[in-house]
Amino acid sequence: MVEVRSESRVPGSSYVDLAKGNIVSNFMKIVRADDKNLSNFEKVVDFLRCHTYEIVRYVRNSEHLMLDDGHTLVNCPPPAEEGDDHGGLLIKTYSELVDQDRIVYSRQFEVHELGNLYAGQHRIEIRSRIYRNGVVSSEDNRTVEIDI
Numbered sequence: 001m002v003e004v005r006s007e008s009r010v011p012g013s014s015y016v017d018l019a020k021g022n023i024v025s026n027f028m029k030i031v032r033a034d035d036k037n038l039s040n041f042e043k044v045v046d047f048l049r050c051h052t053y054e055i056v057r058y059v060r061n062s063e064h065l066m067l068d069d070g071h072t073l074v075n076c077p078p079p080a081e082e083g084d085d086h087g088g089l090l091i092k093t094y095s096e097l098v099d100q101d102r103i104v105y106s107r108q109f110e111v112h113e114l115g116n117l118y119a120g121q122h123r124i125e126i127r128s129r130i131y132r133n134g135v136v137s138s139e140d141n142r143t144v145e146i147d148i
Contacts, residue, residue, distance in 0.1 A: 033107035
């Protein structure tokens, strides 16, 4: 069987080596679904305040739309095109805590660009969602808008 590849195909996922200590691997560590990170929303917001566009550039320049370290997946859709702005989505993460082949909870972050404010300033919205046993936990869901 011959594998046919299109030059215009959408890039897939790639494994990120945590030993590299790059910006995305550092981000993956703080958004990971584990007990010590579950209440660190403010730490994630502070990190994104400084590094949102650096993360997006790193993922897009890796020739993949998704990077994965074995615990956390980070997705950065391609730049907006005419007629499709991806809902302003810049970054989406997904991570699960698994215990004995059962998902205890999953944690997701979404970062949406809400628009340009003025020269070099952007407003973004950061959403955190935690699902416990497959059910959205409203007490753990947080959303904040910040200017960066």
